[in-house]
Amino acid sequence: MNRNQVKTEEEPTGDSIPGHIAIIMDGNGRWAKARGLPRIAGHHNGMKAVKRITKAANRVGVKVLTLYAFSTENWKRPKAEVEFLMKLPQEFLSLELDELVENNVQVRMMGNRELLPDHTIHAIEEAVRKTAHNTGLILNFALNYGSRVEMVEAARELARKAVAGEIDPNEIEEADFESLLLSSGLPDPDLLIRTSGELRLSNFMLWQAAYSEFWFTDVYWPEFSEQHLFDAIREYQRRARRYGGL
Numbered sequence: 001m002n003r004n005q006v007k008t009e010e011e012p013t014g015d016s017i018p019g020h021i022a023i024i025m026d027g028n029g030r031w032a033k034a035r036g037l038p039r040i041a042g043h044h045n046g047m048k049a050v051k052r053i054t055k056a057a058n059r060v061g062v063k064v065l066t067l068y069a070f071s072t073e074n075w076k077r078p079k080a081e082v083e084f085l086m087k088l089p090q091e092f093l094s095l096e097l098d099e100l101v102e103n104n105v106q107v108r109m110m111g112n113r114e115l116l117p118d119h120t121i122h123a124i125e126e127a128v129r130k131t132a133h134n135t136g137l138i139l140n141f142a143l144n145y146g147s148r149v150e151m152v153e154a155a156r157e158l159a160r161k162a163v164a165g166e167i168d169p170n171e172i173e174e175a176d177f178e179s180l181l182l183s184s185g186l187p188d189p190d191l192l193i194r195t196s197g198e199l200r201l202s203n204f205m206l207w208q209a210a211y212s213e214f215w216f217t218d219v220y221w222p223e224f225s226e227q228h229l230f231d232a233i234r235e236y237q238r239r240a241r242r243y244g245g246l
Helices: 028-034 039-060 079-102 118-131 147-163 174-178 226-238
Strands: 020-024 064-071 106-110 138-145 191-194 213-216
Touching: 020 226, 028 039, 039 064, 039 079, 039 226, 064 079, 079 106, 079 118, 079 138, 106 118, 118 138, 147 174, 191 226, 213 226
Parallel strands: 020 064, 020 191, 064 138, 106 138, 191 213
Antiparallel strands: none
């Protein structure tokens, strides 16, 4: 569904605000190319959209905002672009951390930290530490994240427990598997948004999005506005979630 038209309406309200919104932030490079700019300019402007959407989501009562910042497949991109992307968390948090603290936002990260540079890890860890006791919006960065790897690791851990005799394989339930995912402790996304016109999940929260409502837009991430977010939430509010029932 394309929601390319920006409408000037009031903020969405009511009990049906999605508790957890997950966003595949796509189109930074294409946004830059359309303007004759280098791809890194698109990523830098995408960082501004992160701040804009985080503030809007917090304001309307969203509890968790998960942003797909860097996938396990993104390492295939040119080295210079990857290095720039690895600097963005540090730049973003150095500029915005104080305001995040003031707005009671809690920063989290889900992903494999092993391949991330030290400066990226240190910036994330500092933000997590300084916001750990905040009780407002959870801003969850999916960084070096891949859903298939996540699920394979969870399966391996269950297998190890079974071999060790800690669990009976015949008694493994969904909750046991979910507890080993990187998103453990967070609710599944109610609404999943993807920008830039692509209509796929790209290895993002495959288990968790089993009953998420999807909303797609042609708008590139750097130009994704508060009104686009509100349009997505209003569309979500119009849908009936049956979870396989009637």
